[in-house]
Amino acid sequence: MDDYNQIEVPPSFVALYTAPGGHRLVEPMRHVRERYELCEDMAQMLSEHAAAVQFKSGDPQREVLHQMRLALAGPESSVTPAEAGWVVLRIAEVLGWEAPAD
Numbered sequence: 001m002d003d004y005n006q007i008e009v010p011p012s013f014v015a016l017y018t019a020p021g022g023h024r025l026v027e028p029m030r031h032v033r034e035r036y037e038l039c040e041d042m043a044q045m046l047s048e049h050a051a052a053v054q055f056k057s058g059d060p061q062r063e064v065l066h067q068m069r070l071a072l073a074g075p076e077s078s079v080t081p082a083e084a085g086w087v088v089l090r091i092a093e094v095l096g097w098e099a100p101a102d
Contacts, residue, residue, distance in 0.1 A: 009036045012089070016082045039083050042072075043090035050091050061097040069100070 009032055017025050017032045025032060046068060054064045065088050071077070072084035079087060092099045 007033055007037065009033055013039065013086055016080075016086060035079075035083060039079060039087050040090065042079065043087045043094060046087070047091045047094040051095055061092075061095075062100055065092055065097065065100045 009029075013036045014025070014032060015022075017027050017035075019026050027035075050064050050068060053059070053067075054061055057064070068091065069084055069088040072079055072087055073081040077084060089099055091097075
């Protein structure tokens with residue numbers, strides 16, 4: 001079955017599934033694409049929430065992103081810790097916030 005899909009997975013996400021040395025994926029591209037779609041959807045949805053939390057609480061943007069990463073990396077999360085980090089970076093990108101250092 002052909003794995004062709006019009007969704008282009010960004011290199012920053014592909015890197016999460018690339019073996020050390022950067023030459024091959026550790027999961028099939030179909031799986032990587034599915035995970036990317038989940039993470040991108042999550043980042044889009046959570047960006048509105050992050051902006052609302054920051055506005056209401058007055059917390060620094062970095063603190064809001066840090067708290068979101070902690071929640072996303074928890075044991076009940078549907079994403080891996082590496083994916084959680086990517087989602088938080090994507091939220092910062094969507095909102096035009098400075099990317100967190102961690």
